[in-house]
Amino acid sequence: MSQNIHANLDVPAAQVVASGQTLYPAVERISAVAGIANNGGAESTSAADRDAILAEPGFGKYFTDHVVRATWNKDSGWTGGELISSKTSSGGFATQALHYGQSIFEGLKAYRHADGGIYTFRPEANALRFQRSAYRLALPPVPTDLFLGSIEALVREDQDWVSGDPDKSLYLRPFEYGSEDALGVRPAFDVTYVLLASPVGAYFPQGVKPVSVWISDDYVRAAPGGTGEAKCAGNYAASLIAQQEASANGCDQVVWIDATERKYIEEMGGMNLFFVYGEGDNARLVTPELTGTLLPGVTRDSILTLARDLGYTAEEGRITIAEWREGVASGAITETFACGTAAVVTPVGRVDSKNSGTWEISGGQPGEITMKIRSALVDIQTGTREDTHNWLHRIL
Numbered sequence: 001m002s003q004n005i006h007a008n009l010d011v012p013a014a015q016v017v018a019s020g021q022t023l024y025p026a027v028e029r030i031s032a033v034a035g036i037a038n039n040g041g042a043e044s045t046s047a048a049d050r051d052a053i054l055a056e057p058g059f060g061k062y063f064t065d066h067v068v069r070a071t072w073n074k075d076s077g078w079t080g081g082e083l084i085s086s087k088t089s090s091g092g093f094a095t096q097a098l099h100y101g102q103s104i105f106e107g108l109k110a111y112r113h114a115d116g117g118i119y120t121f122r123p124e125a126n127a128l129r130f131q132r133s134a135y136r137l138a139l140p141p142v143p144t145d146l147f148l149g150s151i152e153a154l155v156r157e158d159q160d161w162v163s164g165d166p167d168k169s170l171y172l173r174p175f176e177y178g179s180e181d182a183l184g185v186r187p188a189f190d191v192t193y194v195l196l197a198s199p200v201g202a203y204f205p206q207g208v209k210p211v212s213v214w215i216s217d218d219y220v221r222a223a224p225g226g227t228g229e230a231k232c233a234g235n236y237a238a239s240l241i242a243q244q245e246a247s248a249n250g251c252d253q254v255v256w257i258d259a260t261e262r263k264y265i266e267e268m269g270g271m272n273l274f275f276v277y278g279e280g281d282n283a284r285l286v287t288p289e290l291t292g293t294l295l296p297g298v299t300r301d302s303i304l305t306l307a308r309d310l311g312y313t314a315e316e317g318r319i320t321i322a323e324w325r326e327g328v329a330s331g332a333i334t335e336t337f338a339c340g341t342a343a344v345v346t347p348v349g350r351v352d353s354k355n356s357g358t359w360e361i362s363g364g365q366p367g368e369i370t371m372k373i374r375s376a377l378v379d380i381q382t383g384t385r386e387d388t389h390n391w392l393h394r395i396l
């Protein structure tokens with residue numbers, strides 16, 4: 001099996017970016033060669049049941065018939081992966097990840113294009129981030145060709161679950177966890193990697209309607225030296241109470257601020273943020289820089305490139321809550337949007353908080369630049385715009 005695709009796993013993402021390298025280098029398309037054994041058995045969902053699910057998939061409610069599973073042991077390393085039924089369950093009550101949270105995940109989508117082909121978007125970037133998350137959680141990195149090979153094998157096997165509707169896709173959820181049955185607090189000696197697939201529609205059921213956000217003044221998502229830039233389960237467990245607080249205050253999502261000075265904006269729920277300064281061709285897009293405490297989103301990285309392709313200035317920087325509020329009030333900041341794999345590009349229409357006030361953005365409507373960026377990205381992902389950066393990976 002091939003090695004990891006990034007040499008600087010032990011360096012924070014922010015340092016990789018500051019060193020002038022890109023975090024997600026435009027690598028040659030890596031063809032997946034890992035042999036995945038097919039131990040899947042017969043398909044278990046009838047065509048009629050599957051069609052009913054695909055008509056109204058929701059988000060992460062239903063799963064395809066199979067998963068890919070691979071295991072690692074400290075003495076023998078990784079086994080080759082195998083396709084098995086998604087109804088298979090494993091693990092006992094002492095499973096290490098349940099007690100100590102040694103668990104990481106990824107999220108990417110497979111899209112069916114009008115030509116019938118099925119594609120994923122920048123899967124090597126997810127492979128790399130998965131390896132970086134593994135490093136931080138003292139898990140063995142999943143080799144790139146096992147990661148890509150598992151996607152290839154599962155999407156081929158469960159291809160009928162990929163809807164032809166351009167608003168729908170197959171969400172792929174690779175995850176890895178300490179699967180040893182043991183209560184000692186140390187990295188697990190047995191680790192399991194699983195790739196799960198779930199047909200999905202829109203993440204926010206109201207469609208491309210602006211979301212309202214609640215600034216979390218009391219809860220901190222990530223501190224310097226912590227796990228903020230890793231996609232680990234514990235980050236999400238710790239975020240739930242703040243999300244509950246946001247909902248209790250009538251907001252859709254939570255916005256995190258930095259742990260130290262409690263004033264710099266970091267990210268939103270499961271998405272990165274962009275602020276649009278100015279209008280028209282002179283617009284400048286700014287996204288919070290990678291300080292080690294926010295997730296280096298693949299969508300964020302792609303939008304920095306796409307915004308420049310569209311002729312805008314696009315930068316990474318530090319933005320305070322006061323700059324956001326005052327920028328919107330003065331008209332300097334014209335739009336704000338969030339971005340991520342699940343919800344793609346979502347406008348932010350209203351901000352609320354305990355300590356910093358309430359304000360509306362773009363009259364609560366989707367901004368023009370937000371929607372241009374959204375179409376540029378979605379059109380590449382769904383195959384209606386030329387993929388000039390070689391971001392799509394054809395599976396079949």
Ligand SMILES: Cc1ncc(COP(=O)(O)O)c(C=O)c1O
Pocket residue numbers: 107267269270271272295296297298299300339340341342
């Ligand atoms: C905390 C957090 N921030 C940002 C993102 C956006 O990342 P991506 O664009 O790679 O989906 C995600 C989703 O993966 C996330 O969970």
